[in-house]
Amino acid sequence: MVTQTDTIVALSTPPGRGGIGVIRLSGPDALGILRNLVGLDSFKPQPNLLSLKNLRDPKSGDTLDEALVCFFKAHHSFTGEDVVELHCHGSPVLLRTIIDITLSLDARLAEPGEFSLRAVSNGRMQLTEAEAIRDLIDAHTEAAVVQATRQLRGEISRTIQPAKEDLLNIIVRLESSLEFVEDDLPALECEKILDSLHALKADLAQLAHTFRSGRLLRDGIKVAFVGRPNVGKSSLFNALLGRDRAIVTDIPGTTRDTLTEWIDINGAPVLLLDTAGIRASIDAIESIGVDRARREAADADLLIVVVDGSEPLSDEDRIVLTEARDARHIVALNKCDLPGFSTASFQTGGNTNGSTVVSVSAKSQAGLESLRAAVLEPFANR
Secondary structure (H helix, E strand, C coil): CCCCCCEEEEECCCCCCEEEEEEEEECCCHHHHHHHHHCCCCCCCCCCCCEEEEEECCCCCCEEEEEEEEEECCCCCCCCCCEEEEEEEECHHHHHHHHHHHHHCCEEECCCCHHHHHHHHCCCCCHHHHHHHHHHHHCCCHHHHHHHHHHHCCHHHHHHHHHHHHHHHHHHHHHHHHHCCCCCCCHHHHHHHHHHHHHHHHHHHHHHHHHHHHHHHHHCEEEEEECCCCCCHHHHHHHHHCCCCCCCCCCCCCCCCCEEEEEEECCEEEEEEECCCCCCCCCHHHHHHHHHHHHHHHHCCEEEEEEECCCCCCHHHHHHHHHHCCCCEEEEEECCCCCCCCCHHHHHHCCCCCCCEEECCCCCCCCHHHHHHHHHHHHCCC
């Protein structure tokens, strides 16, 4: 059972090897565990000050590491509890050993987000600020970092607070009228309350309108390339990414599994998915890739249907366009750098359902800016 009387421990730095690995403890036994690790029961660290200490195994007495340790006293720490940080060398084996020792000293592994949860429970931060920490860690673009930082500084709380106070004032006035039922609210007072409610509604509606753009910055847009084999999906994927992430060959069906990468388009985080070419195949492995491509297409926020504009529209192209018809999609007519490129056959035989069509070349990179703009356009007014 999870309670705040427990002392929790977690690795605060990303997993893997590095110069420094930070282990954090929070709870009533944090200082006692630190004293066990440094081997000094009388150790009284000055709060908020880093000290260089040898960390030892309490059972064997062997030195584990030379680390910087810091103690944050309750009510003045991140969580509002006694907090200890151990700044060790970043060996995964070493960090795991130290965490195991803290577990043997009656700490337990923290649940995801539990440090922030304790900070909220102990009044050290608002819930919106705790959510901002998560958003800041998960941010994929500079714009998302700026937004999360503003929220972390309490901008949303400060914006909502006046509306909360106005609502409480209205509630007090209404409750007073109920308390003294013999005295009805004067007409003028009713008009003032209605005016206040209308103003509040307008202010909150304006704030709610910013939610869509905020969610876009936080969650990003999931964009999947779909099309028949060998139309240049992987080449366009690499071109937008700016590096050769996907293997590109002239052999149809090269892409078997889905590749994903984040990119930044005008501050908006976009998750690109390169999928297998969609066609009927007797190859078992390729068929699995095609099934996965269709599943990814179903989950995507936007499809980029890639068509080879240097060739006549094929039956396989028409199948892909038909499958994408009811989804939010744009069409990328690829290979506009080739002499045989033409939009005529597509305009007469393609069913785009009113979607945007962009002529582009993965090889020469012509039209890439138009493609980037087309990716964001469906979400501009959300």
